[in-house]
Amino acid sequence: MKILKNRIFLSILCIVLAGAISFLLLPKFYGGKSATVMVLRAAEDIPAGTKIQSKYFAEVEVGKYGLPDNIINDKNSIIGKIAKTYIAKGDYLFPQKIGNFVTDEQLDRIVKDNKRLVTVSVPSIAAGLSSHLKSGDFVTVAVFLNQKENLNTEQGTSSKVMVYPELKSLEVYSVENSRTQSTEQVREQQQADNKSPALDPVPKTVTLIVTEAQAVKLIEAEYTGKLHFIFEKRGLGDGQ
Incomplete structure (x- = not known):
């Protein structure tokens, strides 16, 4: 008799649960799907x-x-x-x-202004302003020329530094070390790591924002002499 009662109770419980699901949960479920x-x-x-x-x-x-x-x-x-x-x-x-931009604000500005990016090598620590140069700076690129010439039938050399008008006030896009790492990021990491000697903040290449004519002049200058960067001013983006 107890088993029968238990079965009846369980059956009633199942019916109640089925009714609750049918009339309460399913309408909400399908209502959410139909929204x-x-x-x-x-x-x-x-x-x-x-x-x-x-x-x-x-x-x-x-x-x-x-x-x-x-x-x-x-x-x-x-x-x-x-x-x-x-x-x-x-x-x-x-x-x-x-x-707001295709890539980032700076690259979009470069494209909009019909400018170019060109990368040049830094021949020495001094030529790259040691580790002081950073993106946003404005520089003049001087060219050291060491040319052979005839002096009274004797061969000699003539050295001079050229500062072309086209290579003044060039904006620095980025500065990289020998591992193509940003020297700015390296310096920040050095400060965080107590100036770890494993990090190299010395610039080996500099990428500049230029016109097409300036790009041609820079490439020509790199292959005919040695480039030396002269600092002009820090860009507005750096709080100057």
Whole structure:
């Protein structure tokens, strides 16, 4: 008799639980699945670097269930910004794909100003301003020329330093050591590691922001003489 009662009790309990699931939980579950939300989709292919305008996207209503939390649904938050990557037609828009710059502010400025990046070698510690040079600095690049010449039929050499107008007030983009590491980052790490001798802050190459004509002159100068950097001023980005 006790077994029968227990079975009846268990059966009633199962019925109650089934009813609760059917009438309480399932409607909420399917209701959440059927909920919709307005999101933005690319109305056409958007190449990287494109400035976002309203014609490039469309508002569509889609099911809310399963959508990523960071999907963009506010058109005012992206108009005027830049596509950082290629966005295919029909793609959802995410913050990772949209930004204020294609790569970063400085590189975008270089491209916008029709400038170039050119890297030159630093022949000595002194020529690279020891370890004082950093990105954002403005420099003059002087060229040391050591030329052979005829002096009363006797061969000799003539040395001179040339400062070309085209190579004045050049902005430094980056400075690297022999391992192509940023010397600025190396110096910061040295300070954190109590000036570890394993780190090398001495510049071996300098990358400059130049016009095409300045790039040609720099390359020509590097292959005909030795370059020496003369500090002019620290850039505005460094608080000067």
